[in-house]
Amino acid sequence: MDCVKPAGRPALVQAPHTQDVAEAGAWLDSVRAPLRTALDRYGAVYLRGLPITTPQDFAALRNRLLTENAAYREKATPRTAYGDDVFSSTDLPPSQPIRLHNENSYTLTFPGILLFCCLTAPDHGGATPVADCREVLRHLPQELTERFRRQGWALTRTYDENLSLDWRTAFGTESADAVAAYCRRQRIAHSWDEHGSLRTTQRRAAVIRHPRTGDDVWFNHVAFWNAWSLDPDIRDVLTGELGPDRLPFNTSYGDGEPLTEEDIAAIHAAYDEATVWESWRPGDLMVVDNVLAAHGRQAFRGERRILVAMGDPVRLEDCRPTVPALAGLAA
Numbered sequence: 001m002d003c004v005k006p007a008g009r010p011a012l013v014q015a016p017h018t019q020d021v022a023e024a025g026a027w028l029d030s031v032r033a034p035l036r037t038a039l040d041r042y043g044a045v046y047l048r049g050l051p052i053t054t055p056q057d058f059a060a061l062r063n064r065l066l067t068e069n070a071a072y073r074e075k076a077t078p079r080t081a082y083g084d085d086v087f088s089s090t091d092l093p094p095s096q097p098i099r100l101h102n103e104n105s106y107t108l109t110f111p112g113i114l115l116f117c118c119l120t121a122p123d124h125g126g127a128t129p130v131a132d133c134r135e136v137l138r139h140l141p142q143e144l145t146e147r148f149r150r151q152g153w154a155l156t157r158t159y160d161e162n163l164s165l166d167w168r169t170a171f172g173t174e175s176a177d178a179v180a181a182y183c184r185r186q187r188i189a190h191s192w193d194e195h196g197s198l199r200t201t202q203r204r205a206a207v208i209r210h211p212r213t214g215d216d217v218w219f220n221h222v223a224f225w226n227a228w229s230l231d232p233d234i235r236d237v238l239t240g241e242l243g244p245d246r247l248p249f250n251t252s253y254g255d256g257e258p259l260t261e262e263d264i265a266a267i268h269a270a271y272d273e274a275t276v277w278e279s280w281r282p283g284d285l286m287v288v289d290n291v292l293a294a295h296g297r298q299a300f301r302g303e304r305r306i307l308v309a310m311g312d313p314v315r316l317e318d319c320r321p322t323v324p325a326l327a328g329l330a331a
Contacts (some may be wrong), residue, residue: 008276009278010277013031013048015047020242024050025060025061025064039292043130044289044295045129046286047286048284051283052283055307058307059084061117064310065115065311066115066309068312070111070112070313071312072102073109073176074166076170078322088306088308089308094122094126094301097130098297100131101296102219102291103310105204105219105220106155107186108186109313110290114287114290118281118283118287120304121279121281122301124300126300128280128306129275129295129297130295131295133217133294134292137218140218147275148222149323150323151253151255152326153222154202154251154252155201155202156249158197158247159198159250172189183327187204203254204220205220205293205323206219210291210319223271226251227247243304254330
């Protein structure tokens with residue numbers, strides 16, 4: 001397998017030319033070991049030129065790369081389901097870029113591998129940028145990372161169908177009792193208000209260790225969901241109407257102390273230093289180690305059909321988190 005890593009772009013492998021999905025699957029079987037080596041080195045690898053034209057093609061090749069599918073837990077964004085654990089990457093408006101993050105970093109079990117494939121490339125923009133989380137960690141101020149190592153990070157969500165996903169959609173159930181039981185199992189503090197809206201808080205480690213490579217990585221949604229990452233006008237409206245404690249999403253240090261605007265700017269700058277991207281072409285398949293690499297989405301124009309599948313689940317406790325997972329905030 002010939003893997004190249006151009007400057008400023010993800011690692012890329014040109015697949016053998018074939019229009020037969022079964023032949024492409026046999027090739028994927030033959031390159032599993034070198035592909036895993038490339039993932040350990042780069043965090044993400046583009047496979048270019050595969051005969052993927054339908055969700056079913058994608059699912060067939062997914063089955064050659066993943067040993068186990070992974071569930072999408074505690075949903076946060078709308079997606080279209082195509083069946084067989086294949087989804088749209090996200091259904092958020094095309095003008096809205098999506099900041100880099102690690103999928104399900106706030107759960108106790110998360111996907112180890114993400115697969116993205118392109119059925120239709122947009123006219124402009126729409127790339128799925130990635131960043132090596134080892135490199136992100138190296139670019140962060142030491143004082144900031146040391147505090148996160150000691151305290152972890154906390155996520156607080158308010159599930160409101162008018163502002164984000166409602167709890168029924170997010171948890172895939174109509175039963176408040178089932179949600180409460182899930183929260184107890186998953187170390188999530190939860191409460192209900194008089195209108196039936198759900199509010200949750202969970203503390204997680206911000207720095208973990210990759211179970212295969214032993215590398216420390218920056219693994220979280222700290223900047224992704226922090227109020228300082230919102231557009232200033234939107235932030236002012238939401239905090240003015242809801243108050244800072246009722247935002248759909250917000251993050252803090254693990255003890256609940258708010259992050260400063262400077263803290264969030266430093267995290268964004270570290271992601272920017274590590275980010276690379278490649279324009280999508282139909283048939284492209286990008287393999288992402290979800291622990292080693294964060295991913296996002298550029299704004300775009302034109303039709304864009306990027307599908308995603310998740311698999312090879314990893315348990316947080318197998319990644320040597322620097323703090324234990326807690327329901328609520330650290331004392």
